Amino acid sequence: MSWRWVCVAVAMLVSAVVAWPAQAAPPDAPTACRVDRPDGLFPGDYVNDWDTNLHHGLNSDWTKQVRPIGTVKALMIFVDFPDAKAEDANPNQQGRDWRNPQSYWDFLAPSVDMFKLASNGRFDLDVDLAPQWHRMDEPSTAYGMTRSTFSIANQKKYARAAVLKADPHVNFAGYDLVYIMPPRNATQIAFSPELNLYSDQIAVDGTIVKNGATYGQDMFTWGPKIVNHETGHAISLPESYNGSGTGATHLWVGGWDLMGNILGHAPEFMAWNKWKLGWLDDPDFGCLASDGTAEYTLSPVSTPPDGVTKKGVVIRTSPTSAVVAELRAPVGLDATTTATPGASRMCDWGVLLYRVNVTVLNSYGSIKVIDAQPGSTGGGCTNEVDIATLGKGQGDGPAQFTDPETGTQFEVLDIQDGVSAQLRVTRAVTRFEATPTAPLSVQVMGAQFAAPASASYHWAFGDGTTGEGATATHAYAAPGRYPVTLTVRDGDTVFGTATKDVTAYAAPSGTVAVRTARAVAGGTTTVDAQASAGGQDMTFEITRAGVQVAREVVPLDAQGRASYTYSSPVAATDMVTACVDASQTCGTGAVAWDFRTGAVAELWDGETLAGWSALGAGAFARTYMASLATSGGATSANPGVLWYSARRFKDFELSVDYRVAAVGNNGGVLLRFPAPQSVADADSGYQVAILDNGTAATRTGAITQERGATTFAASTATNFKPTREWNTLNVRAVGKHLEVRLNGVLVSEYHDAVRNGGEGFIGLENATNNVMYRNVRVREVFGGEVGGTVPATLALSLGAVAPFAPFTPGVEQDYSTMGAATVTSTAGDATLAVSDPGHMTNGAFSLAEPLRVELAKAAWTGPTSNESVALTFRQLIKRTDPLRTGTYSKTLTFTLSTTNP
Numbered sequence: 030m031s032w033r034w035v036c037v038a039v040a041m042l043v044s045a046v047v048a049w050p051a052q053a054a055p056p057d058a059p060t061a062c063r064v065d066r067p068d069g070l071f072p073g074d075y076v077n078d079w080d081t082n083l084h085h086g087l088n089s090d091w092t093k094q095v096r097p098i099g100t101v102k103a104l105m106i107f108v109d110f111p112d113a114k115a116e117d118a119n120p121n122q123q124g125r126d127w128r129n130p131q132s133y134w135d136f137l138a139p140s141v142d143m144f145k146l147a148s149n150g151r152f153d154l155d156v157d158l159a160p161q162w163h164r165m166d167e168p169s170t171a172y173g174m175t176r177s178t179f180s181i182a183n184q185k186k187y188a189r190a191a192v193l194k195a196d197p198h199v200n201f202a203g204y205d206l207v208y209i210m211p212p213r214n215a216t217q218i219a220f221s222p223e224l225n226l227y228s229d230q231i232a233v234d235g236t237i238v239k240n241g242a243t244y245g246q247d248m249f250t251w252g253p254k255i256v257n258h259e260t261g262h263a264i265s266l267p268e269s270y271n272g273s274g275t276g277a278t279h280l281w282v283g284g285w286d287l288m289g290n291i292l293g294h295a296p297e298f299m300a301w302n303k304w305k306l307g308w309l310d311d312p313d314f315g316c317l318a319s320d321g322t323a324e325y326t327l328s329p330v331s332t333p334p335d336g337v338t339k340k341g342v343v344i345r346t347s348p349t350s351a352v353v354a355e356l357r358a359p360v361g362l363d364a365t366t367t368a369t370p371g372a373s374r375m376c377d378w379g380v381l382l383y384r385v386n387v388t389v390l391n392s393y394g395s396i397k398v399i400d401a402q403p404g405s406t407g408g409g410c411t412n413e414v415d416i417a418t419l420g421k422g423q424g425d426g427p428a429q430f431t432d433p434e435t436g437t438q439f440e441v442l443d444i445q446d447g448v449s450a451q452l453r454v455t456r457a458v459t460r461f462e463a464t465p466t467a468p469l470s471v472q473v474m475g476a477q478f479a480a481p482a483s484a485s486y487h488w489a490f491g492d493g494t495t496g497e498g499a500t501a502t503h504a505y506a507a508p509g510r511y512p513v514t515l516t517v518r519d520g521d522t523v524f525g526t527a528t529k530d531v532t533a534y535a536a537p538s539g540t541v542a543v544r545t546a547r548a549v550a551g552g553t554t555t556v557d558a559q560a561s562a563g564g565q566d567m568t569f570e571i572t573r574a575g576v577q578v579a580r581e582v583v584p585l586d587a588q589g590r591a592s593y594t595y596s597s598p599v600a601a602t603d604m605v606t607a608c609v610d611a612s613q614t615c616g617t618g619a620v621a622w623d624f625r626t627g628a629v630a631e632l633w634d635g636e637t638l639a640g641w642s643a644l645g646a647g648a649f650a651r652t653y654m655a656s657l658a659t660s661g662g663a664t665s666a667n668p669g670v671l672w673y674s675a676r677r678f679k680d681f682e683l684s685v686d687y688r689v690a691a692v693g694n695n696g697g698v699l700l701r702f703p704a705p706q707s708v709a710d711a712d713s714g715y716q717v718a719i720l721d722n723g724t725a726a727t728r729t730g731a732i733t734q735e736r737g738a739t740t741f742a743a744s745t746a747t748n749f750k751p752t753r754e755w756n757t758l759n760v761r762a763v764g765k766h767l768e769v770r771l772n773g774v775l776v777s778e779y780h781d782a783v784r785n786g787g788e789g790f791i792g793l794e795n796a797t798n799n800v801m802y803r804n805v806r807v808r809e810v811f812g813g814e815v816g817g818t819v820p821a822t823l824a825l826s827l828g829a830v831a832p833f834a835p836f837t838p839g840v841e842q843d844y845s846t847m848g849a850a851t852v853t854s855t856a857g858d859a860t861l862a863v864s865d866p867g868h869m870t871n872g873a874f875s876l877a878e879p880l881r882v883e884l885a886k887a888a889w890t891g892p893t894s895n896e897s898v899a900l901t902f903r904q905l906i907k908r909t910d911p912l913r914t915g916t917y918s919k920t921l922t923f924t925l926s927t928t929n930p
Contacts, residue, residue, distance in 0.1 A: 062316035062343035063087050064351045066387045082227055085395040086349075086387040087305050089265035093227050095205045095240050097144075097152040097264040098307050103206035103241070105134060106159045106195045112168040113215035123249075127213040130160040137248070140256035146362055147257075147287075147298050148308040149333045154260065159199040162212070165190060169217035174245060176219055184222060184243060185229050192231050192238055202234040206263055207241035208256075213249070220247040221255050223262035251291045258291045266302055272392025282398045283414040285357065285381060294376045294410055297331045297362045300341035300355040301385055301396065309334065315342040317456040320527040324442070327354070327380065327450045331361030338449060346435045346458050347479035348522050350386045352399075354439060354454065357381045357418065358447040376410035379418030380441055380450050382430065401430045403652060404690055404799055405753055416753075420444045420452075427655060435478050436460065459525030461515045468536040470504045477517040480524050489514040491531070508535035508612055534612050541567075541607050541616035558607035558616060560589040567591035570606045578603075585609070632673050632791065632805040633657065645669035645708040647795040656688070656803040659795035665695050670711045672699070672792030673805075679788040682808045683760040688801040689752055692722040695796035698758060701782070701789035714789050715741070715782060717760055717769050719800060721749040730758070730769045730776035734784070742767070746776040755803070762787075763810060824853040825861070825925040833904055836917070841908040848900040850884075850923060852893055857929030859889040861898065864922040869904065874913040878905040882921065 066086030082093055095101055107130045109115040118127035125132040134156060144152050165172075172190075173183035191209045192201070201207065211218040226239040242259035251258070262268075269289035271280040284293020286302065303309040313334045315325040328338035341355040357363060359375040382399040389395040398414040405416040419430050420441025430439045438455040461475040475486045476499070488496040490503045491511030505511065514528040539561040558567050564585055571579035583591040591607075608615040633641070635655050643649060647663030649671040663669045678700070685698055702714030718731040723744075727733065730744035748771060750756050759770040765787065767779045793802050830848035852861060866880035885899035906912070 057316040057318040059311040059314045059316045059343070061318035062314065062345040062351060064345060064349060064385060064387055067349065082225070083262060083265065083267040083391045084387050085267055085301070085305070085385050085389075089305055091265075093225075093239070094265035095263050096307070097148065099151070100153045100155050101206065101264075102204045103154060103156045103208060103260075104159060104199070104201060104204040105130075105156055105208040105210055106191065106199055107133070107162050107210050107212075108165050108191045108194060109162045109212045110165050110167070110169040110215055110217075112170065113212055113217070114164075115162040115212040115214075118212045118214045122213065130158055130162065130210070133210050134158055137253045137256050139253040140260075143254065143257050143362060144260075146331075147303070148306070151308050152264075152306075154256075156208070157204075159195060161198065163191070163194045163198070165194060169211070169215045172218070174218045174220075174243070179220070179222070184224070185226065187218075188224055188226065188238075188243055189229070189231050191243075192233060196233045200234050201236045201238060204236065205240065206260065207238050209241070209243045211245065213246070216246055218243075218245045220245040221251070221259055223259045225262060254287060254291050254296060257287055261288050261298075261302075264306060266298075266305070267395055268392035269396050270392065271394070273394070277412070279412050280414075281394045282383065282396060283412040283417070284376075284410065285383075285398055285414070285417075286396075290412075294415055295357055295363045295378075297357070299353075299381075299383065299396070300330050301343075301351075301353050301383075303330070304341070309340050312336070313340040315339045315454075316345070317342070317454055318345040318525075320456045320459050320525060322453060322455040324451065324453045327356035327452055329356050329358040329360050329363070329447060331358070331363040342452060342454055344435070344437050344454060344456050344458070346437070347524060349388050350384065350479055352382065352384050352432055352435055352437050354380055354382050354419075354452060356450045360447045377405075377416045377418050377421065378447075379421030379444065380439070380452060381418055382432070382439065384432075384434070399430075399432055401427055404658065406690070420450060427652075429655065456525075457527075459515060459517055459527040461513075461527060461529075463513065463529075463531040465532070465534050466502060467504075469506070469508060469533050470502065471531055471533060472500065472502045473513060473515070473531070474500045475515045475517065475527075477524050480517055481519055484517050484519045484524060487516045487518070489516075505533035508533050508610070534608075535610070535614075536612075538612070539609070539614050541609055541614055555592055555594040556605045556607070556618070557590065557592045559591075560585060560609040560614065564589065564609040564612075564614075566610055567593075568608045569593040569595075570608075571595055572604050572606070629806050629808045632807055633803075635803075638671075640673055640675040641671055642674040643669065643671050644705055644711065645795075647798060649793070649795065652801065656686075656801040657793065657805075659696065659798050659800045661795070661798065663795040663798060665796045668708055669795040670699060670705070670708050670792045671795070672702075672705065672711060672790050674704070674790065677789055678762075678791055678807060678809065680763045680810050681761075682810055683758075683762070683791065684804065684806045685758045685760075685793070685802055686755045686804045687719055687758060688755050688803075689719070689721060690799035691752055692749070693720070693797070694799045695720050695794075696800035696802075697794040697796065698760060699790075699792035699794060700760065700762060701785050701787060702792070703785055703789055705790070705792075711790075711792050711794075714785055715767065715779075716794065717758060718744070719758070719794075721752075729756070730771045732767055732769060732777050732779045732782075741782075742769075742777040742779040744769070744771075744776045746771045746774070748772050748774050757804075761810075819855050821930045822853055822855045823859065823925050823927060823930075824851075825923060826851045827900075827923060830900070830902065833902075836904075836906050836912055838910075838912045839908060840906070842906055844904045844906065846902050848902065850898045850900055852889075852896045852898055852925060854889060854894075854925065854927065855892045855930075856889075856927035857891065859893070859925060859927045861887050862924045862926070864924075866919060866921060869917040869919045871913050871915045871917045874911075876904065876912075876917055877907065877910045880904055880919050 065088035066084040115128055120126045120128055141154050144154050172187040221244045224241040224243055231238040240263035248255045266288050269282045269286050270278050279290045282289035284290040285295050286299045287296050325342050326338045330340055341353050344352040358378045384397050398417050400414050400417040401419040402416055420428055421444055428441045436457040440453040442453055443451040458478045461473050464472050466472045486499045488501050491513050510530045510532050513531045516526045517524040542559050567583050567585055569581050579595045581593050583593050585591050605618045606615055646667045647661035647669035649657050652658045696719040698717040699711050700715050702711050705711040716733045718727055718733055719729050720727055721729050725743040726740040728744045730746040732742040733740050757772055761768045765782050767782045769777045828849045831846050833844045833846050863882050866882050868875040869880050881903040883901040
């Protein structure tokens with residue numbers, strides 16, 4: 030019987046996150062993060078005669094808008110038309126009699142409870158009805174209230190006519206809001222814009238009618254939340270959907286705010302809007318108004334404040350702009366259900382990021398959600414920003430994000446379902462670089478996001494001197510590290526400050542030699558340095574793709590030597606700089622990778638494309654999800670390839686995570702191909718397919734060549750995770766054998782993998798875009814096959830058995846003694862048995878009770894070698910049993926057998 034020995038190695042894959050280097054942020058008070066609209070910005074009528082005066086600054090004008098605190102009184106009046114009489118409305122539509130004014134408010138009344146919940150009980154909308162119909166003088170077609178004919182002037186004319194028609198019968202005194210309701214059969218009153226009459230005001234009963242809404246037929250599409258949306262304008266909130274006329278309607282915030290998509294998947298008001306309305310207070314917000322890093326615990330916007338957690342973190346990026354982070358989860362109003370009771374409509378949840386800019390016009394993007402998951406749609410949400418969350422996301426969202434417009438950095442440290450999120454925020458709005466220009470001399474260059482051209486730059490160089498200008502040069506009196514502070518201001522307005530240590534180098538005096546050990550990629554390494562001129566300290570700085578990832582000051586020994594061990598983990602682009610006593614006496618060296626057998630190497634460092642080369646169509650780029658995303662229009666007929674060009678691999682285990690936006694997205698893992706000059710060369714090896722809806726010959730896990738033209742091993746995979754969740758492919762290539770596992774399940778094998786001599790490069794394919802890759806890890810293993818034979822063996826040996834203690838006549842006792850058997854078996858199963866013990870005998874005499882034998886183990890389901898099995902022998906002697914002088918004994922037969930040799 031021949032046996033093949035297979036060596037299976039298991040390794041724990043450990044990833045590390047490199048934290049952003051930043052200084053501690055000052056404890057900015059929430060008031061420092063207030064962003065108000067500057068006086069005089071957009072006065073009066075500013076767009077198409079739309080005199081709403083609405084903006085996203087926190088300084089709402091309560092002389093114009095209605096402050097939503099406490100009880101606010103609203104009056105609903107009803108008007109019909111000669112061509113659309115209320116008595117002709119359908120008496121039984123959706124179970125309501127639309128001839129009756131009360132039916133309209135019954136339909137809209139849930140809006141009151143929504144305001145109570147959203148405001149944390151601070152806003153009570155109290156609506157009175159004037160429950161009679163008032164016939165307008167002109168037909169409904171005369172007022173220009175359809176989508177195609179609407180204008181602010183037409184709405185003013187319609188609202189004035191309706192109020193004056195009702196005035197003889199209705200007292201408008203004491204009401205803050207007026208709602209004008211037409212009958213359901215008035216199809217020419219088509220939609221429901223807010224009523225903001227800050228010019229052409231209507232004065233009746235000593236009251237100025239200027240806030241409210243003129244409702245139309247679209248209310249039956251939007252439902253009760255139309256009241257919350259349109260009243261939102263009356264209480265100072267701008268439109269959050271796109272009114273620019275260019276791009277998708279819900280381009281700015283998707284369904285994350287009721288002022289955007291009324292029927293959105295998360296119908297709450299954003300935390301910023303609640304702050305503006307007075308439904309949240311200053312202590313409910315964290316604030317970074319100056320550069321630095323701070324951590325905050327967020328609770329969902331849709332739960333009441335608890336006095337401990339934050340409902341939002343505001344990063345003030347200029348006097349008129351901010352970035353906001355808040356936690357959204359399917360609780361409270363954000364747990365709105367669909368037709369299926371209890372089913373959440375929320376596409377996704379997590380930390381939501383958005384920008385506020387009060388200089389942008391109402392509905393032109395004064396508030397914009399930041400998409401932390403580019404390319405993500407689904408779950409019933411087709412808008413790109415509906416799935417934009419950080420730290421949760423679909424399946425496995427990104428934990429880190431940097432806002433490309435402001436440089437603000439976010440990291441979710443912990444997130445609990447629907448309860449809380451721990452968020453680290455780094456404000457880097459004000460920044461500067463320092464460059465040594467000569468011994469003891471440093472040049473500094475400052476930058477400030479959104480600073481006007483008139484802004485001034487003030488430097489404090491840390492040695493008691495100051496300077497001015499966006500660029501400045503300073504000479505220090507002595508070498509060392511100095512805390513330099515930049516302050517950017519415009520007049521009395523401070524835009525931001527930034528502080529960091531700057532090194533003033535002494536003149537060179539000697540040399541520093543750096544030696545770097547070969548490092549196991551993904552692990553740790555030790556670097557050594559020696560200074561020829563002596564000194565006190567050696568400063569080690571490790572940079573990766575130009576970015577510092579580690580820094581340490583190490584004392585020099587008596588010989589001027591120092592060592593530093595670091596782990597980040599080690600990547601292909603790491604460089605070491607060692608400087609003695611913070612001077613220009615420095616040395617540099619590169620850290621080399623060592624692909625040792627059994628060591629896990631990160632082929633992609635998670636940041637750059639160092640060591641990789643691209644061929645063919647499309648593109649690969651790092652995303653904010655710390656993954657490699659495919660894009661650029663590649664197709665299955667015209668694909669692109671990203672290949673690791675630093676070295677070839679022969680026998681290895683490869684692990685790759687992949688994520689697709691749709692089951693038809695096409696990619697793959699390429700292996701054992703020669704140095705390619707074209708995509709066709711990369712196809713000359715083997716491809717492990719990624720195509721979750723393919724046939725067995727082409728679906729994920731299939732081993733193919735030439736983009737599926739040849740299938741070496743079909744895939745049995747059925748365990749794909751849902752779209753936008755991460756799957757893991759494991760490929761083992763040893764000798765002529767290839768095997769593929771998807772999410773831990775073996776899905777294909779091929780036993781004659783000899784193309785290109787069974788050796789070559791590793792690559793990733795882009796065949797239809799929208800595929801993401803991450804955690805590209807390889808471990809070289811010992812290759813080849815070792816053969817050997819094992820003869821069929823069943824061996825049993827018995828050790829000596831000690832005699833029983835002497836039997837005593839007339840005394841009842843159960844005697845026992847022990848022995849052992851040694852079992853060796855190469856069989857698939859084995860059984861140990863003993864013959865019927867019978868009775869022990871002494872010549873012609875036998876004991877009355879039978880001998881009993883107990884086996885500690887009697888069966889095996891696999892081979893064993895030299896296994897000791899305890900044997901127990903028992904003999905019962907009763908009080909009346911006759912005993913003959915002498916020795917009793919019994920010969921026993923033990924048998925080891927198998928049915929599967």
